[in-house]
Amino acid sequence: MQAPTATYSFSEDLEAPLAPRKTRVQEAWGMLRSNKLAFTGLVIFLIFFVIAVLGVFLTSGTNPVFDPAMVRLQEKLRPPLSRPRVEVLSPEQVPTLGIYLFGTDDLGRDVFSRMLQGAWVSLTVGFVAVGISVLIGIFMGGLAGYYGNAFVNSGHISCVILMSLTGIFLYLGLPLFSLFSAFAFAIVCYLSIKQVAPLSIPIMSIDTLIMRIVDIMLCFPSFFLILTVVALLPASMYNIMIVIGLTSWMGAARFVRAEFLSLREQDFVMAAKALGLRDLRIIFRHMMPNALGPVLVSATIGIASAILTEAGLSFLGFGVPPPHATWGNILSDGKRFIFDAPWLTFVPGIAILIVVLAFNLFGEGLRDILNPKLRERSI
Amino acid sequence: MLSFIARSAVQKTITLFFVSIVSFLIIHLAPGKPSQVNPLNPKFTPELVERFRKAFHLDEPLYRQYVYFYRDLLTGKIVSWKDSRPVLKKIWDRFLNSLPLFIVGTLLTWTLSFPLGIRSAIYRGGIYDRTVTFFSYLLISIPGFFFAYVLIIFVVTRFHVPVIGMETFGLGGGSWPPMIMDRIWHLLLPSVLGATGGIAVLSRYVRSQMLEVEGQDYIRTAHAKGLHPDQVHYKHALRNALLPFVTMFGLILPGLIGGSVIIESIFSWPGMGRMAYEAILARDYPVILTVNFVSAVLVLAGTFISDVLYMVADPRIKL
Numbered sequence: 001m002q003a004p005t006a007t008y009s010f011s012e013d014l015e016a017p018l019a020p021r022k023t024r025v026q027e028a029w030g031m032l033r034s035n036k037l038a039f040t041g042l043v044i045f046l047i048f049f050v051i052a053v054l055g056v057f058l059t060s061g062t063n064p065v066f067d068p069a070m071v072r073l074q075e076k077l078r079p080p081l082s083r084p085r086v087e088v089l090s091p092e093q094v095p096t097l098g099i100y101l102f103g104t105d106d107l108g109r110d111v112f113s114r115m116l117q118g119a120w121v122s123l124t125v126g127f128v129a130v131g132i133s134v135l136i137g138i139f140m141g142g143l144a145g146y147y148g149n150a151f152v153n154s155g156h157i158s159c160v161i162l163m164s165l166t167g168i169f170l171y172l173g174l175p176l177f178s179l180f181s182a183f184a185f186a187i188v189c190y191l192s193i194k195q196v197a198p199l200s201i202p203i204m205s206i207d208t209l210i211m212r213i214v215d216i217m218l219c220f221p222s223f224f225l226i227l228t229v230v231a232l233l234p235a236s237m238y239n240i241m242i243v244i245g246l247t248s249w250m251g252a253a254r255f256v257r258a259e260f261l262s263l264r265e266q267d268f269v270m271a272a273k274a275l276g277l278r279d280l281r282i283i284f285r286h287m288m289p290n291a292l293g294p295v296l297v298s299a300t301i302g303i304a305s306a307i308l309t310e311a312g313l314s315f316l317g318f319g320v321p322p323p324h325a326t327w328g329n330i331l332s333d334g335k336r337f338i339f340d341a342p343w344l345t346f347v348p349g350i351a352i353l354i355v356v357l358a359f360n361l362f363g364e365g366l367r368d369i370l371n372p373k374l375r376e377r378s379i
Numbered sequence: 380m381l382s383f384i385a386r387s388a389v390q391k392t393i394t395l396f397f398v399s400i401v402s403f404l405i406i407h408l409a410p411g412k413p414s415q416v417n418p419l420n421p422k423f424t425p426e427l428v429e430r431f432r433k434a435f436h437l438d439e440p441l442y443r444q445y446v447y448f449y450r451d452l453l454t455g456k457i458v459s460w461k462d463s464r465p466v467l468k469k470i471w472d473r474f475l476n477s478l479p480l481f482i483v484g485t486l487l488t489w490t491l492s493f494p495l496g497i498r499s500a501i502y503r504g505g506i507y508d509r510t511v512t513f514f515s516y517l518l519i520s521i522p523g524f525f526f527a528y529v530l531i532i533f534v535v536t537r538f539h540v541p542v543i544g545m546e547t548f549g550l551g552g553g554s555w556p557p558m559i560m561d562r563i564w565h566l567l568l569p570s571v572l573g574a575t576g577g578i579a580v581l582s583r584y585v586r587s588q589m590l591e592v593e594g595q596d597y598i599r600t601a602h603a604k605g606l607h608p609d610q611v612h613y614k615h616a617l618r619n620a621l622l623p624f625v626t627m628f629g630l631i632l633p634g635l636i637g638g639s640v641i642i643e644s645i646f647s648w649p650g651m652g653r654m655a656y657e658a659i660l661a662r663d664y665p666v667i668l669t670v671n672f673v674s675a676v677l678v679l680a681g682t683f684i685s686d687v688l689y690m691v692a693d694p695r696i697k698l
Contacts (some may be wrong), residue, residue, distance in 0.1 A: 220674075
């Protein structure tokens, strides 16, 4: 490295803007590079992402490159890396790679193609479920943290009761009752906006209300609840995503609430309020970026656990209906052959393990990167 | 203290009431009817369905079903729709089967994760710490059902012992030692599997608590005045790091009932999780709802116990 030469004058140096030498993103990138485990996690995640997206294109359509549903009964339970016996196969049955990379299953389907198809399920379930839970969590936590001191009064509660009555009557097919309660709803809303005496008795603060809802949700045994709902609903990938999302938002809500409670008292929020900014702008432009750190960490780890939950459900036989492959149901189909065809257990099992491990490691690394104490130490 | 107990009792009763409503609604508003469990069964005539609906109040409005159900549950008269056996008796039988798994699993978790966590905190950043950290991430990330099969393959091919079920069929009447060994082999795998996740998480938690305490000034003072390192670590640091774990004794209570569906299915272990799974498949609503209710009670009792323990262990805390 060349020694720095004093070519620039002092005045230039002083007049230069005093911005930090590195932006926050550059700094975070540097920390990520130095954290080997987290960086490996990120790389594995990116590879998995590319494979999953490619997998959709390569395994779907009428004439896919890798056909996950091609049944070859002559070629049952061939071990990984074995060559197809071309003499017993018709030309379109020969696997695209010319080799069974991960072997074949009990119907002679190529496990490699099925793994490719299943990658997309794991990826989307992980991301959509966590997306839903983070959105609900941010909404509930933000509400509790920012408007927590406001009170829910008797007017609000009667409005909500009447509104749900309207819905229930409509659902039960009683339009007359429904119309009546809709009318009552309109009147009560009007009166409670006008703050008529019996409708403005404070019951509990919004913060208490939301935290009680969180308490109620935490009482359910989560895997059992998900299993119950998924078993009762028709089998589909979207139901799993929604159910996992709806049952796992409590952590995000708690984190956002805690961050908002401390941010609310800080000077920059006071300044923003003094400037007369709208609440929504204060929340989303000024407070949310500062509150997202812990949410991001818990979301990354949440993706890992959502993938595990989905795999567990597929393993038990719920979720994505059978002809479509998921990593969980490949493993579940293979469990009858664990001694004869262990690759049917090991290939999907190790794939799930690697992906989940990548998300966990990346999440933990992210926690270190976003931790201001560690950041100061590194400079 | 008394006012805290009274307050939280009221609060938890209200929470439990809402939990009961929500779980009831989830089950009953889901598409499909319990009376249509098996439309292909020739014995399931319309008259039978009608009788069935009448016997279990299914022809009444939802709020009345709710009242009937929880009245029966609280008086202990609730029966399963599948075999008309009392649900509480059924759950109790299965609970006794699950109990050994839970006890061995919990013992393994608590006895293994403390030494692991403490040692890796003391030798922070060393090869031991990094190995333990890596393995705990591995154990957190491994899908339980996959790990179960890996262990089954290993144990069966290496030691040639049967592991599925609670005991080997037809071994009864033999001499004592082989029977006890047989029981232990059957118990070992499911409880190790139940403990893996717990060991990984708890040892990380022990490590971070230990690290936090080891950074305190009084630990440096203890080192500086020349105490033996063992005394500093185990007497000064550990005792203060233990505080949060006192509260965790309350939080293991809910583990009694959930979290073992997959493992019990794999090992054909006739425990709680498996019963719940079978009840879900058969749409046996009383059993599903009762399991849900009992586990909600256990969660609430667990948080209550942990709050009380926290107050007892740390006099600074006033709730």
